[in-house]
Amino acid sequence: MSESKMWYRAHPILKPFYKFQKKLRRRIWDSFESVYYKRNVKAAYLHLRDKLGNKDKDYDKYLRDQLEETLLKRKLRGTLSFDVIPLIDMLATKHDFKGQSVLCVGARNNDEIRYFRELGAGYVVGIDLYDVPPDIVVMDMHDLKFEDNRFDVVYSRHSFEHAYDKYKAGKEFIRVLKPGGVVVVEVPGKYKGGGDYNYFNGTEDVLVAFGEHVDNFLWNEYSHKEENIHKMDIIRVMFTVRK
Numbered sequence: 001m002s003e004s005k006m007w008y009r010a011h012p013i014l015k016p017f018y019k020f021q022k023k024l025r026r027r028i029w030d031s032f033e034s035v036y037y038k039r040n041v042k043a044a045y046l047h048l049r050d051k052l053g054n055k056d057k058d059y060d061k062y063l064r065d066q067l068e069e070t071l072l073k074r075k076l077r078g079t080l081s082f083d084v085i086p087l088i089d090m091l092a093t094k095h096d097f098k099g100q101s102v103l104c105v106g107a108r109n110n111d112e113i114r115y116f117r118e119l120g121a122g123y124v125v126g127i128d129l130y131d132v133p134p135d136i137v138v139m140d141m142h143d144l145k146f147e148d149n150r151f152d153v154v155y156s157r158h159s160f161e162h163a164y165d166k167y168k169a170g171k172e173f174i175r176v177l178k179p180g181g182v183v184v185v186e187v188p189g190k191y192k193g194g195g196d197y198n199y200f201n202g203t204e205d206v207l208v209a210f211g212e213h214v215d216n217f218l219w220n221e222y223s224h225k226e227e228n229i230h231k232m233d234i235i236r237v238m239f240t241v242r243k
Contacts (some may be wrong), residue, residue, distance in 0.1 A: 039156040045107055048129055051138045062164045062197070067129045068098070069162070069195030070108055084111045087157050087186050088119065091238060094218035095182050098119050101153035103144075103176065106159020110135045116155075129191075141169045146176045153177075160206065161196045170209030179243040182218065183210065189222055189233030206237050215242040 045067055053062070091097065098120035104112045107126025113135045116124045126132075127139035139145055141156075142165060154173045163169040173183055185206055192199045200206055202222055207214055219238035225231055 006216065015215075041071055044071060044130055048138060051131055052140055052143075058208060059164060066162055070128060070130050083113060084157065086185065088112065088115055088155075089235065090219060090236070091153075091155070091182070091184055092119055094238060095153070097153050097182075101128070101150065102153045102155060103146070103151045105141050105154060105156040105173070106162065107132075107136050107233050108159075112155065112157065121153075144172045144176050148175055149178045150176045151178065151181060153182045153184065157184075157186045158188070160185050160209075161187040161192075161198045161200065163209075164197055166198055166206075166209040170211070174210060174213045174241055174243065177241050180215075182238060183241055184238045186234060186236045189224075189235045191232050199234055203235055203237055206235055207239075210239075210241070213241045213243065215240045 004210050007113070041064075045064055045143055048063060049060075049210070056123070072190055080238055097116070099122045101119045101123040102125075103115050104116070104124065104126040107113060107128050108130075109134060110126065113124050113126050124135075126136040127141065128136050129138060129140070130136075131138045141163060156173070160166065160169065177183065187206060188196075189199070189202070198205075203220055217239050218238055221236050223234040223236065225233050228234055
């Protein structure tokens with residue numbers, strides 16, 4: 001609509017009414033959105049409990065917190081997020097994953113999966129607490145339903161900080177990797193946001209979860225917010241595993 005047809009926005013008498021109805025429409029829409037979101041979370045939570053089985057009370061709360069955080073961010077689905085590209089490109093400069101099997105932990109949407117495939121990866125699957133069939137399946141990073149030595153690469157971008165028990169999750173990453181496979185983890189540094197259960201001061205706080213299985217580093221850095229586009233400190237580790 002042209003500016004000439006929207007003259008009432010600046011009219012001294014009509015302008016306050018325009019602002020009021022705009023605010024009212026926004027409030028009504030937010031109310032509908034809130035109701036829909038709460039129902040969606042509840043349905044997804046029941047589906048998740050059915051998939052993962054009974055857990056203790058504290059873990060139950062953890063799962064619901066993580067699910068809510070995941071659903072809040074699902075609006076990103078359908079557009080390739082620029083921020084998934086750099087980490088995968090970094091990996092590609094250090095490790096040839098063409099034709100290899102890749103597990104994306106905490107995939108949320110299929111952006112990472114699509115980009116891995118574009119670069120020639122073979123079998124690529126994602127896990128999250130909310131499924132986007134057929135590429136993402138409901139699974140808990142602490143209890144991966146894959147056989148031992150299944151993957152060449154386990155990739156986790158901004159999901160490892162959400163681990164309820166980073167040591168247990170780390171063991172699962174190692175278990176499903178082939179000997180010599182690659183772990184790729186990116187997490188925020190010195191920051192704890194919504195849904196985060198871990199606070200990482202440096203790379204060692206990440207690596208300790210993988211213990212004696214850390215072999216050769218492909219990448220190991222602490223990037224300060226002044227040095228990157230994320231406006232927060234970022235920790236990146238990539239290493240081959242010793243089994």
